[in-house]
Amino acid sequence: MSPNTDFTVSEYHFYTPRYYLLMLCLIPLFLIDFNEKRIFISALVINVICILSFDFVHNIAGVGHNDFGFEFEQYYQATIMPVVLLFFLYGSILFYKYENKKYEEKILQLKDELKEFNDELEEEIDLAKNVVEALLPKQKANIKGYEVEAGLKWFKDIGGDFYTYHKIDDDHDLLFLADVSGKGVAGSVVVSIINACLETHLTKDTFNLESFLLNLNKVVFNSCGGEKYVTAWCGLLNHKTGTLKSINSGHPPPIVVKENGEKIIHLKAGSTIIGFFDEEFNVSSEEIQLEKGDLLFAYTDGITEAQNEKDEFFEQVYDLDELLSSCVKNKKNNAVEVLMKKIGSFTNGKYSQDDMTYIALSKNSN
Numbered sequence: 533m534s535p536n537t538d539f540t541v542s543e544y545h546f547y548t549p550r551y552y553l554l555m556l557c558l559i560p561l562f563l564i565d566f567n568e569k570r571i572f573i574s575a576l577v578i579n580v581i582c583i584l585s586f587d588f589v590h591n592i593a594g595v596g597h598n599d600f601g602f603e604f605e606q607y608y609q610a611t612i613m614p615v616v617l618l619f620f621l622y623g624s625i626l627f628y629k630y631e632n633k634k635y636e637e638k639i640l641q642l643k644d645e646l647k648e649f650n651d652e653l654e655e656e657i658d659l660a661k662n663v664v665e666a667l668l669p670k671q672k673a674n675i676k677g678y679e680v681e682a683g684l685k686w687f688k689d690i691g692g693d694f695y696t697y698h699k700i701d702d703d704h705d706l707l708f709l710a711d712v713s714g715k716g717v718a719g720s721v722v723v724s725i726i727n728a729c730l731e732t733h734l735t736k737d738t739f740n741l742e743s744f745l746l747n748l749n750k751v752v753f754n755s756c757g758g759e760k761y762v763t764a765w766c767g768l769l770n771h772k773t774g775t776l777k778s779i780n781s782g783h784p785p786p787i788v789v790k791e792n793g794e795k796i797i798h799l800k801a802g803s804t805i806i807g808f809f810d811e812e813f814n815v816s817s818e819e820i821q822l823e824k825g826d827l828l829f830a831y832t833d834g835i836t837e838a839q840n841e842k843d844e845f846f847e848q849v850y851d852l853d854e855l856l857s858s859c860v861k862n863k864k865n866n867a868v869e870v871l872m873k874k875i876g877s878f879t880n881g882k883y884s885q886d887d888m889t890y891i892a893l894s895k896n897s898n
Contacts, residue, residue: 544793546757595808660717667727668694673705675705675771677895678771681868683872685834686887687834687888690715692723693708693834694712694889695708697891703770704768704769704771706766706768709783709830712726718760719760722760725751728803729744744766745806749806752806761806761807763781763783765779765802766781767779767830776828777818780803781804782805784801784832784836785798786798787829789855790859792861799818801816801818805860826894827859827867827892828894834887837886839879840880849878855871855874
């Protein structure tokens with residue numbers, strides 16, 4: 533030590549243990565991660581620099597601790613205490629790692645349980661999807677003198693859109709299109725209710741549209757308590773006379789293109805939405821005469837509300853009436869095919885936010 537030092541021998545021995553504490557601080561470095569090593573090695577280096585700076589000034593330059601302007605106890609706090617605090621900081625990190633490991637094990641357990649739950653949910657969704665797909669028509673409708681095209685594209689794995697057609701008798705055919713509020717399994721359950729109600733009425737000697745919708749409203753309301761509702765369109769076609777009886781239950785009005793595309797009719801008459809009201813459900817209907825070359829297009833709102841990457845709706849950019857009218861005028865183009873290609877191009881095949889379902893009925897011009 534420098535001859536100018538102010539420390540006594542006993543003070544010197546009291547002062548040197550900081551180097552042993554400094555060495556003890558190196559032990560936890562073998563037990564912590566690389567990122568933690570970098571942080572605490574940096575802190576340790578700073579402490580070492582401080583300690584060596586004091587020793588350099590004291591031993592080499594011959595400056596005593598009084599020359600720094602503080603007593604030995606202050607010098608001790610300035611050199612040894614940072615090392616001691618660093619040591620306890622390491623201890624805190626190790627304790628944190630021990631506790632964190634317990635929580636990580638718990639998180640892994642929860643992940644396994646969540647995966648098991650998701651697997652079960654996917655199985656239920658697949659089952660519901662298979663049920664609804666089984667309810668959809670298996671074959672293309674065969675109505676003498678008419679061409680029928682229909683399609684359904686779900687936004688998710690399964691949705692609440694539904695369509696069907698049935699031969700009622702030798703003269704009449706039923707066309708039906710529905711959109712259940714909400715998506716997923718809950719929507720598919722309501723679809724099953726709708727189909728069951730329809731099948732019940734089809735087994736009767738006579739089929740009446742008004743009676744069917746009144747009963748369907750009661751069944752959906754009682755089953756869902758008003759929490760789920762359905763918009764629907766029903767059409768009863770007399771293919772011999774070309775008369776179509778239409779009932780619209782809160783659904784987007786089907787479009788009828790007549791007179792070689794020069795005239796557009798929207799089928800609006802009907803009732804309120806199905807399943808929302810119990811007693812206050814009144815049904816009305818309208819009839820329209822279909823001529824050769826006429827086109828009827830019934831659809832769910834997923835068609836007009838299809839979105840592109842700019843969050844624009846299809847109906848904001850294109851006029852559905854004009855698209856269908858131009859296709860009817862140009863008899864070489866299939867109206868439905870042109871429309872669906874236009875929607876696919878508009879959405880880029882991935883921005884649609886709802887199920888898309890349609891039924892197109894055209895009277896042969898031959």
